[in-house]
Amino acid sequence: MGETYDAVVVGAGPAGSAAALVMAKNNLKVCLLERGETPGSKNMFGGTVYRLPTAELVPAFWEQAPLERPVVTEELWFLDDVSAVKFGFTALQFARPPYNKFTALRPAFDRWFADLAVRAGAKLYTSTLVQDIHWEKVGLTGRRAAGVVLEDGQVIEANVVILAEGAAAFLTQKAGLRRSIPPSQLVLYAREVLALPAATIEERFHLDPGEGAVLGFVGFPAGGIIGKGGIWTNRESVSIMVGGYVNQLQAAGYSLPALLVRFKAHPLIQRLIGGAESLEYQAHIIPKGGFDNIPQLVAPGILVAGDAALMISGRRGSDLALLTGQYAGEAVVQAHAKRDFSVATLSAYERRIQESFFLSDIKASRHAHTYYATHSDADLLLTKALNSTMLEFFRVDMETHKEKRQRIITKLKSMQSPAKTLRDLWAGLNNWGVF
Ligand SMILES: Cc1cc2nc3c(=O)[nH]c(=O)nc-3n(C[C@H](O)[C@H](O)[C@H](O)COP(=O)(O)OP(=O)(O)OC[C@H]3O[C@@H](n4cnc5c(N)ncnc54)[C@H](O)[C@@H]3O)c2cc1C
Known part of the structure; x- marks a missing residue:
């Protein structure tokens, strides 16, 4: 392990393995460090793997990846105590190549993905906790990352450190790049x-x-x-x-x-x-509330990717981790080709993120949490309103359509103002991120 690398990557989740894969494929000397016994052993998600972003890096990955099922049905349920209003969509074409999304279990998926990087030439060390950044002095007061320090004090030297350490992001915070999130x-x-x-x-x-x-x-x-x-x-x-x-x-x-x-x-x-x-x-x-908390993505000798960089939009996270890991890896490949690891060159990574579709989405939903801070019962009231309306609508009564319609409107108004129901629905659409 005690060699000098072109890049050291902290964390073998989707972001770290994607970065390692890109760099190893381009013949860089890459060290991938993971604190878990195996990649994915410390990780979990709900479980959707998105086809298009993953196939950017590994075309037709579904032919070899340990996936569970291609997703054909998606539903959103407004679930009340003994009833539910359901919205759903089934597309049988999603059961066939090239598919749309898959369910997966992270221990198997992450192991497979990290193994791709290893087969491309990256060195993977598991059960290895990175304790700190190894800093090198620059001038009188400056510093740049020149590797990492492991739990046992061992230093691994590298031209660049990619922090792909996930949501808690202890190293990113310790390096002063991300503030703690309330x-x-x-x-x-x-x-x-x-x-x-x-x-x-x-x-x-x-x-x-x-x-x-x-x-x-x-x-x-x-x-x-x-x-x-x-x-x-x-x-x-x-x-x-x-x-x-x-x-x-x-x-x-x-x-x-x-x-x-x-x-x-x-x-x-x-x-x-x-x-x-x-x-x-x-x-x-x-x-959540990611945009305002996005860390400094590039610092001297450091790139931050995936959850550590708060690249999360609704339920989508592992695919954005993968994409940002890929972009980070590609920026390091360019820097390596120029023999220039300055912040100016590495900033190609930040520019790609700024131009990305997902940063626009993350920015657009930046205020969702502020609405919910003052309307913490919004989802529950909306669910109650929808279920109560449907109950009245479907219940067989001995009255005219007009009387029934009037009764439903009166009941809805008695629960909360229709304007608030619409606001709750709008805030929910911006925040639920279930699809
Ligand atoms: C409940 C839940 C449901 C989700 N559902 C989905 C979903 O359906 N689809 C989706 O796309 N996303 C989903 N996400 C988000 C997704 O899991 C993350 O966005 C994704 O895992 C981020 O990948 P990453 O590589 O940035 O970080 P991680 O996957 O967290 O990987 C970071 C890795 O770094 C390692 N590590 C951390 N610190 C150190 C250290 N100091 N030294 C060595 N190793 C270290 C960790 O052990 C870990 O393996 C969900 C998340 C949660 C919590």
Whole structure:
């Protein structure tokens, strides 16, 4: 390990492995460091892998990657205590190449992805915690990163350090590139993987053999605070997730495991997961309100990519991690070709991000969390309003259509003003990010 590298990458998640793969393919000497026993062993997500961004780097990856199911059905449920208003879409063409999205489990997916970088020539060291940046003095007061320091004090020298260390981003913060994010802009999620036979999954989610579904849930799952739930169908398991803003979880005195138990016990959720056995449980943070907290992406000798750089838009994160890792790797390849690792040259990375579609999306949703700070019950009230309207609409009565319509409008107005319902819906559309 004690050699000098062209680049050292911290973290073998999608961002780090993408960066390592790009650089190794271009014959750079790359060291990829991962604190977990294997890539992905410390990672979790709901589980959607997006085809197009991944195929940019690994064309036709679905022929070799450990994926669970191609997603053909997506649904958003406004879930109340004993009813649900559902919006959904099924596209059978998504069951065939080139597909659209896949469900996946991170330990297998991340191992496969890191292995691509290794096969291209990168050196991967697992169970290796990076403790700090190794700084080199520049002039009288300046400094530049010249490698990393491991837990045991060993120094690994490199021309560039790519920080792809995920959402907590301790090194990025320690280097003074990212400020700490307040609890009002952090969402904490719990996720459990539950074993179910493939045939049961297909019957309950109305799928043909091998097809997948992803369901998002608003309202009931977060118990009156802002948050949501989700279910992903894997081959022989389902991943179920629930979460909410950290400050609201604290204020409501909710424990995340209890919220997950409550969600799983819902009678309509039981119809989907009843009889399933628990395989694993994990919790993880997603930083929201990203745009205003985006760190300094380029510093002398450093690039920051993926979640560490807050490249998260709605539910999309692993694909943006992959893309930013790719861009970071490509910027280092260019710098290596010029033998110029100055900030000016490495800033090609930042320019690509500034021109990207995802930065525009992250910028557009920058104020979503401020609406929810003052309307923490918005999702629940909206769910109640929708379910109550549908209940009245579908219930058979002995009255004229006009009387029925009038009664529904009066009831809706009594719950909250129609203008507020519309505002809640708009804020939700900007914030739920379930598709
Ligand atoms: C509940 C939940 C559901 C999600 N669902 C989806 C989804 O369906 N689709 C999607 O695209 N995204 C989803 N995301 C987001 C997605 O998981 C992240 O955006 C993605 O994992 C970011 O990739 P990354 O490589 O930047 O970081 P990570 O995947 O977090 O990888 C960082 C790696 O760095 C390692 N590491 C950290 N510090 C050190 C250190 N000091 N030394 C050595 N190694 C270190 C970690 O062990 C880890 O392996 C979800 C996230 C959560 C929490």
